[in-house]
Amino acid sequence: MSRKPWIAGLLLAAFALPGQAAERLVVVTPDIAEIVVALGAAGEVVGRDRSSQEAALAKAQVVGFSRALNAETIAKLKPTLVLGSAAAQPPTLWPQLKQLKLRAEEVSAREDGRDFAEAIVKVGQLLGRDAAAAKLAADWKQGMRLRPARPVRYLVSYDGSLAAGAETAPDTLIRAAGGVNAAAGLNGFKPLTREAWQALKPDVIILGSHTAAVYGGKDAFAKRPEIAATPAGKQGRIYLMPPKQAMLVGLGSPAVVEQMVKM
Structure with missing residues (x-):
């Protein structure tokens, strides 16, 4: 006799690999929102900052402007993971999110964005999309290679x-x-x-x-x-x-x- 559908579903869930379960993501800066979309995780985003305007995120709830965010507003969406960069303000946002017992990751800590390739890799690791993130980061680094110096x-x-x-x-x-x-x-x-x-x-x-x-x-x-x-x-x-x-x-x-x- 074949297993009942609900039993099969429980077995699949029990043996699912880490990172396969869907997240409830809130992305609070547009630079990191781009990465999430590029890695195919837009469907897991339940909240975004106002300046993250990718079409794939249109249904995600706006939690405010990236430079003036409120931890309590973000927490109301009950996210399993909050992602952003140093562009997220105020500076107290990240410790406040952690005080609220939220899993919050500032994946790019430099205001000048020079750690952006590393941020791509980190997002990939957090979302279980390591291989895609590694390729995306490599392509980005190639595109950002230094051009010949000019006195402009x-x-x-x-x-x-x-x-x-x-x-x-x-x-x-x-x-x-x-x-x-x-x-x-x-x-x-x-x-x-x-x-x-x-x-x-x-x-x-x-x-x-x-x-x-x-x-x-x-x-x-x-x-x-x-x-x-x-x-x-x-x-x-x-x-x-x-x-x-x-x-x-x-x-x-x-x-x-x-x-x-x-x-």
Whole structure:
């Protein structure tokens, strides 16, 4: 006599390999959400931050913006695993999640994203998708290989005021493109005076497209006296990029680096 279907199901569950059971995932930063989707685990995501807008995550509940998260809001979804990077704020988020007895993993701890390949591997290990993650990480590292060095001075600004210095994601992208970060003497994102814009002499300026209302749009920004006096202003080499591309290291960064090489 054949086993009843429910008995067969119990046997399958009992002998399932570790990592095969579906998780209840909450991804709190868009860089890590991309990895989860690329590894085919989108169906296990029950919560996401507002900026993780992959179509495969459309049904996941929004838990807030990655830079202003609340541990209790995340806990309400009863996740079995919370994933994110250093982009998740406030800094107290991770210890708070663990105080709530949640399994929470900050898989990328560097603000500049230079450990992103390692983050891909870690996510793969946590989700039982080691082989796929290893290939994804290898492909990403190949795409992020350093381009030939060029004396092109890039300046990436969040909002026409804050500039990306050392130890930031834009700095990592600029270096991969073979360029020079004009604001490398600064650490993190710092506001620039009018005099500083001129003194840094950027050949290329990249602005966050999401903050265009703050600086009045690209044309208005380019007309500022201190900007018009820079090599970038004189040559019309001012560009807008979405924050996910210009301000964060992610799976799309190799394509962003190629864009920057051509600027």
